[in-house]
Amino acid sequence: MKTSLIIAGGLLGVAAAASLALSGMQAGPEDSVRTTDTPGTAQATALTVAVATPQSDLWPRDIQASGWTAAWQEAVISSEVGGQRITALNYDVGDTVEEGAVLAELSRASLENDILELQASLDSVKAAQEQATADADRARRLQQQGSGSISDQQINEYLMTERQARADVASAEAAQASASLDLENTTLRAVSGGVISSRSATLGAGVSEGEELFRLIRDNRIEWQAEVPLRQTFGLKVGTPARIPTPIGDVTGKIRRIAPSASDTNGRVKVYVDIDQLPGDIEPKIGVMISGRFQTGEDSALHVPSSAVVLQDGFAYVFVLEDGDTVRRQRVETGRRQDNRVEITSDLKSDAQVVQSGGAFLTDGSRVRVTDAAPVETSALSAETPAETPETSAEGAAE
Numbered sequence: 001m002k003t004s005l006i007i008a009g010g011l012l013g014v015a016a017a018a019s020l021a022l023s024g025m026q027a028g029p030e031d032s033v034r035t036t037d038t039p040g041t042a043q044a045t046a047l048t049v050a051v052a053t054p055q056s057d058l059w060p061r062d063i064q065a066s067g068w069t070a071a072w073q074e075a076v077i078s079s080e081v082g083g084q085r086i087t088a089l090n091y092d093v094g095d096t097v098e099e100g101a102v103l104a105e106l107s108r109a110s111l112e113n114d115i116l117e118l119q120a121s122l123d124s125v126k127a128a129q130e131q132a133t134a135d136a137d138r139a140r141r142l143q144q145q146g147s148g149s150i151s152d153q154q155i156n157e158y159l160m161t162e163r164q165a166r167a168d169v170a171s172a173e174a175a176q177a178s179a180s181l182d183l184e185n186t187t188l189r190a191v192s193g194g195v196i197s198s199r200s201a202t203l204g205a206g207v208s209e210g211e212e213l214f215r216l217i218r219d220n221r222i223e224w225q226a227e228v229p230l231r232q233t234f235g236l237k238v239g240t241p242a243r244i245p246t247p248i249g250d251v252t253g254k255i256r257r258i259a260p261s262a263s264d265t266n267g268r269v270k271v272y273v274d275i276d277q278l279p280g281d282i283e284p285k286i287g288v289m290i291s292g293r294f295q296t297g298e299d300s301a302l303h304v305p306s307s308a309v310v311l312q313d314g315f316a317y318v319f320v321l322e323d324g325d326t327v328r329r330q331r332v333e334t335g336r337r338q339d340n341r342v343e344i345t346s347d348l349k350s351d352a353q354v355v356q357s358g359g360a361f362l363t364d365g366s367r368v369r370v371t372d373a374a375p376v377e378t379s380a381l382s383a384e385t386p387a388e389t390p391e392t393s394a395e396g397a398a399e
Helices: 001-042 109-145 152-184 228-235 391-399
Strands: 047-049 055-071 074-078 084-089 102-106 188-189 194-199 212-218 220-231 241-244 251-263 266-275 287-307 310-312 315-322 326-332 334-338 340-346 368-370
Touching: 055 228, 055 266, 055 334, 102 212, 109 152, 220 228, 220 241, 220 251, 220 287, 228 266, 228 287, 287 334
Parallel strands: 047 368
Antiparallel strands: 055 220, 055 287, 074 212, 084 102, 102 188, 194 212, 220 266, 241 251, 241 287, 251 266, 287 340, 310 315, 315 326, 334 340
């Protein structure tokens, strides 16, 4: 009985093994076909692209530049007297002033006392002058009479005393005029109309002679101090129009002058641009870094859609169709941009069949399927994408 059970179990095991082997033989060919077909399918997949030849048109020839906004001219208001306190401040930073406006006032009491003292000294020397003049006139009359009652030495002394008295009066008058001028200078006035850009004056503080108290932008006139590479300045001249993009629209201006020398630090030449009046009540600001362009004329530009240019490894490339279904990656140099087009400045044939878009999914030698459908163009260059292997490209196309 036990022997029969053992034999029956063995037969069942053999039958199960045979069944598993048979099912494995049936599944094996299908899996093998599927594994073999996957690479072939990916390799046969081709990305559908649209191609077109570059276009040539007249484009504005612009020179790009960046620089800071600054005051056209600044006026400095400083104290012309020393040792006085600031008793009044009438304007602050950002205020618009007219020429002659009283910006600040200094104390006057000590200067007024000095003037009174100098007036007393002037009266004294004038009295001495009158006495000296009377003595000199009497000496001159006696000399003319020839009476001999007075010596020539005494006559000369009277005349010299008179001359000294006149000099003393002139000196006292000059001192009084200087003190009066100091008193007048205690009122600090704007030397020009404009906007106050800085104020270092503090109410109650003493000032020294020549100390800067205010600084203002003359006539509220702002200029753009653009920095241009030396090799590009040869296309610029006084009067060349400039255009600066801003959130409120393009701001225009013209070159006022070009610096005669390049910077020692960056080798660029500073170009001074008068900015036209801004619209409405918008006030320009100084100390702002802005970018703009100078319009120097027009010339022919060979251009392609910006979507046709792909950035890879820090360089710009386009894909050119060859042999009907194969693309070749070609490195190019780009120039100006206008709308959704970009200029190609390097050697690119005018009849080249350039892939319009989708270059980020292609590599050199990729097979493509050309369609007549117009590609969707973008206004910016494609994002920089690392170079892909044929397998990766095939997988991306298949997806």
